[in-house]
Amino acid sequence: MWQDCGPRVLGIYFEPVRAEKIKQIAMSKDKETKKSEQEEVKEQPADAAGNGPQEATEGAGVKMAEEEAEKDSAAVKMAEEAAQWRDKYVRLSAEFDNYRKRTLKEKMDLISSAGEDVIKALLPVMDDLERALDATQKASDVEAVREGVVLISNKLRDTLRTKGLSEIEAFGQELDTDFHEAVAKIPAPDKKQKGKIVDVVQKGYKLHDKVIRHSKVVVGE
Secondary structure, three states, X not given: OHHHOOHHHHHHHHHHHHHHHHHHHHHHHHHHHHHHHXXXXXXXXXXXXXXXXXXXXXXXXXXXXXXXXXXXHHHHHHHHHHXXXXXXXXXXXXXXXXXXXXXXXXXXXXXXXXXHHHHHHHHHHHHHHHHHHHHHXXXXXXXXXXXXXXXXXXXXXXXXXXXXXXXXXXXXXXXXOOOEEEEEEEOOOOHHHOXXXXXXXXXXXXXXXXXXXXXXXXXXX
Protein backbone atom coordinates (compact mmCIF):
# COMPACT_ATOMS: atom_id res chain seq x y z
CA MET A 1 0.00 0.00 0.00
CA TRP A 2 2.70 2.47 1.01
CA GLN A 3 4.68 1.59 -2.02
CA ASP A 4 1.89 2.78 -4.26
CA CYS A 5 1.73 6.18 -2.53
CA GLY A 6 3.85 8.95 -3.97
CA PRO A 7 6.27 11.16 -1.98
CA ARG A 8 3.74 13.95 -1.68
CA VAL A 9 1.18 11.72 -0.02
CA LEU A 10 3.75 10.46 2.48
CA GLY A 11 4.87 14.03 3.34
CA ILE A 12 1.29 15.11 4.03
CA TYR A 13 0.81 12.19 6.40
CA PHE A 14 4.02 12.50 8.44
CA GLU A 15 4.20 16.33 8.68
CA PRO A 16 1.77 16.72 11.65
CA VAL A 17 3.50 13.91 13.51
CA ARG A 18 6.91 15.56 13.13
CA ALA A 19 5.66 18.95 14.32
CA GLU A 20 4.07 17.40 17.41
CA LYS A 21 7.30 15.58 18.25
CA ILE A 22 9.38 18.77 17.90
CA LYS A 23 6.99 20.65 20.20
CA GLN A 24 7.23 18.00 22.90
CA ILE A 25 11.05 18.08 22.75
CA ALA A 26 11.10 21.89 23.08
CA MET A 27 8.75 21.84 26.08
CA SER A 28 10.89 19.18 27.76
CA LYS A 29 14.06 21.27 27.33
CA ASP A 30 12.32 24.39 28.70
CA LYS A 31 11.24 22.49 31.83
CA GLU A 32 14.78 21.23 32.35
CA THR A 33 16.20 24.78 32.04
CA LYS A 34 13.75 26.22 34.62
CA LYS A 35 14.47 23.34 36.98
CA SER A 36 18.22 23.94 36.70
CA GLU A 37 17.82 27.67 37.44
CA GLN A 38 15.69 26.93 40.50
CA GLU A 39 18.30 24.49 41.79
CA GLU A 40 21.10 27.10 41.32
CA VAL A 41 19.12 29.65 43.32
CA LYS A 42 18.57 27.12 46.09
CA GLU A 43 22.24 26.19 46.15
CA GLN A 44 23.45 29.81 46.67
CA PRO A 45 24.70 30.07 50.34
CA ALA A 46 23.18 32.52 52.78
CA ASP A 47 25.39 35.05 54.55
CA ALA A 48 26.32 34.93 58.25
CA ALA A 49 23.09 36.71 59.23
CA GLY A 50 21.02 34.09 57.43
CA ASN A 51 20.06 36.36 54.54
CA GLY A 52 19.39 35.02 51.12
CA PRO A 53 21.32 35.84 47.92
CA GLN A 54 19.57 39.16 47.35
CA GLU A 55 20.00 40.25 50.95
CA ALA A 56 23.67 39.19 50.89
CA THR A 57 24.29 41.28 47.76
CA GLU A 58 22.67 44.32 49.35
CA GLY A 59 24.74 43.80 52.53
CA ALA A 60 27.96 43.66 50.51
CA GLY A 61 27.03 46.92 48.80
CA VAL A 62 26.45 48.63 52.15
CA LYS A 63 29.77 47.32 53.47
CA MET A 64 31.63 48.64 50.42
CA ALA A 65 29.98 52.03 50.86
CA GLU A 66 31.05 52.12 54.52
CA GLU A 67 34.63 51.22 53.56
CA GLU A 68 34.71 53.98 50.96
CA ALA A 69 33.39 56.45 53.56
CA GLU A 70 36.13 55.37 55.99
CA LYS A 71 38.77 55.84 53.29
CA ASP A 72 37.47 59.32 52.51
CA SER A 73 37.49 60.19 56.23
CA ALA A 74 41.07 58.94 56.57
CA ALA A 75 42.14 60.96 53.52
CA VAL A 76 40.58 64.13 54.98
CA LYS A 77 42.33 63.50 58.32
CA MET A 78 45.68 62.99 56.61
CA ALA A 79 45.22 66.21 54.63
CA GLU A 80 44.47 68.13 57.85
CA GLU A 81 47.55 66.68 59.57
CA ALA A 82 49.70 67.54 56.55
CA ALA A 83 48.44 71.13 56.68
CA GLN A 84 49.25 71.34 60.40
CA TRP A 85 52.77 70.01 59.89
CA ARG A 86 53.31 72.44 57.01
CA ASP A 87 52.20 75.35 59.21
CA LYS A 88 54.59 74.21 61.97
CA TYR A 89 57.42 73.94 59.46
CA VAL A 90 56.80 77.44 58.12
CA ARG A 91 56.71 78.90 61.63
CA LEU A 92 59.86 77.03 62.69
CA SER A 93 61.68 78.12 59.55
CA ALA A 94 60.76 81.75 60.20
CA GLU A 95 61.88 81.51 63.84
CA PHE A 96 65.21 79.95 62.83
CA ASP A 97 65.79 82.65 60.23
CA ASN A 98 65.15 85.35 62.84
CA TYR A 99 67.49 83.56 65.28
CA ARG A 100 70.22 83.34 62.62
CA LYS A 101 69.95 87.05 61.83
CA ARG A 102 69.98 87.98 65.53
CA THR A 103 73.04 85.85 66.34
CA LEU A 104 74.85 87.19 63.27
CA LYS A 105 74.22 90.75 64.42
CA GLU A 106 75.38 89.91 67.96
CA LYS A 107 78.52 88.32 66.57
CA MET A 108 79.31 91.38 64.47
CA ASP A 109 78.71 93.64 67.46
CA LEU A 110 80.98 91.45 69.60
CA ILE A 111 83.77 91.59 67.01
CA SER A 112 83.52 95.36 66.63
CA SER A 113 83.57 95.95 70.40
CA ALA A 114 85.70 92.98 71.52
CA GLY A 115 88.44 95.17 73.07
CA GLU A 116 86.10 97.71 74.61
CA ASP A 117 86.53 96.50 78.19
CA VAL A 118 90.32 96.29 77.82
CA ILE A 119 90.51 99.82 76.44
CA LYS A 120 88.35 101.11 79.30
CA ALA A 121 90.68 99.42 81.78
CA LEU A 122 93.74 101.01 80.13
CA LEU A 123 92.37 104.55 80.12
CA PRO A 124 93.41 105.25 83.77
CA VAL A 125 96.94 104.07 82.93
CA MET A 126 96.98 106.48 80.01
CA ASP A 127 95.89 109.27 82.33
CA ASP A 128 98.80 108.44 84.69
CA LEU A 129 101.25 108.50 81.78
CA GLU A 130 100.07 111.94 80.71
CA ARG A 131 100.46 113.25 84.24
CA ALA A 132 103.95 111.72 84.45
CA LEU A 133 104.96 113.43 81.22
CA ASP A 134 103.76 116.76 82.58
CA ALA A 135 105.69 116.15 85.77
CA THR A 136 108.96 115.44 83.93
CA GLN A 137 108.86 118.95 82.45
CA LYS A 138 108.76 120.58 85.89
CA ALA A 139 110.40 118.06 88.21
CA SER A 140 114.03 118.37 89.19
CA ASP A 141 114.17 115.12 91.17
CA VAL A 142 114.88 112.33 88.67
CA GLU A 143 114.48 109.64 91.30
CA ALA A 144 110.93 110.76 92.04
CA VAL A 145 110.09 110.67 88.34
CA ARG A 146 111.56 107.17 88.07
CA GLU A 147 109.45 105.95 90.97
CA GLY A 148 106.35 107.38 89.33
CA VAL A 149 107.11 105.55 86.07
CA VAL A 150 107.62 102.29 88.00
CA LEU A 151 104.24 102.73 89.67
CA ILE A 152 102.57 103.32 86.30
CA SER A 153 104.31 100.24 84.85
CA ASN A 154 103.11 98.07 87.74
CA LYS A 155 99.60 99.43 87.34
CA LEU A 156 99.67 98.54 83.64
CA ARG A 157 100.87 94.99 84.39
CA ASP A 158 98.16 94.47 87.00
CA THR A 159 95.50 95.75 84.64
CA LEU A 160 96.58 93.41 81.84
CA ARG A 161 96.86 90.50 84.28
CA THR A 162 93.22 90.96 85.27
CA LYS A 163 92.32 90.57 81.58
CA GLY A 164 94.05 87.19 81.37
CA LEU A 165 97.52 88.25 80.21
CA SER A 166 100.50 86.38 81.65
CA GLU A 167 104.23 86.41 80.93
CA ILE A 168 105.91 83.29 79.55
CA GLU A 169 108.78 82.11 81.69
CA ALA A 170 111.94 81.77 79.61
CA PHE A 171 115.25 82.55 81.34
CA GLY A 172 116.97 79.38 82.57
CA GLN A 173 114.30 77.13 81.05
CA GLU A 174 114.73 74.36 78.50
CA LEU A 175 113.92 75.51 74.98
CA ASP A 176 110.26 74.76 74.22
CA THR A 177 109.22 75.65 70.69
CA ASP A 178 105.59 75.88 71.81
CA PHE A 179 106.52 78.98 73.84
CA HIS A 180 110.03 80.03 72.80
CA GLU A 181 111.66 81.16 69.57
CA ALA A 182 115.45 80.79 69.44
CA VAL A 183 117.00 83.74 67.64
CA ALA A 184 120.63 82.96 68.45
CA LYS A 185 122.98 80.43 70.02
CA ILE A 186 126.06 81.22 72.09
CA PRO A 187 128.55 79.14 74.06
CA ALA A 188 127.07 78.28 77.41
CA PRO A 189 128.78 79.96 80.40
CA ASP A 190 128.85 76.55 82.13
CA LYS A 191 127.78 72.98 81.43
CA LYS A 192 124.55 73.31 83.44
CA GLN A 193 123.26 75.99 81.04
CA LYS A 194 123.98 73.99 77.87
CA GLY A 195 120.75 73.67 75.86
CA LYS A 196 118.99 76.17 78.09
CA ILE A 197 117.90 79.77 77.59
CA VAL A 198 120.65 82.13 78.71
CA ASP A 199 119.09 85.42 77.58
CA VAL A 200 115.67 86.84 76.64
CA VAL A 201 115.62 89.27 73.73
CA GLN A 202 111.87 89.86 73.82
CA LYS A 203 109.36 88.63 76.37
CA GLY A 204 106.50 86.38 75.33
CA TYR A 205 102.92 86.47 76.59
CA LYS A 206 99.86 84.25 76.87
CA LEU A 207 96.25 85.34 76.91
CA HIS A 208 94.68 82.78 79.22
CA ASP A 209 96.04 79.51 77.71
CA LYS A 210 96.74 80.83 74.23
CA VAL A 211 100.21 82.03 73.22
CA ILE A 212 99.84 85.44 71.59
CA ARG A 213 103.59 86.10 71.33
CA HIS A 214 106.51 83.70 71.62
CA SER A 215 109.53 84.63 73.71
CA LYS A 216 112.57 85.45 71.57
CA VAL A 217 115.51 83.89 73.34
CA VAL A 218 119.20 83.03 73.11
CA VAL A 219 120.18 79.41 73.77
CA GLY A 220 123.48 78.20 75.21
CA GLU A 221 125.40 75.41 73.49
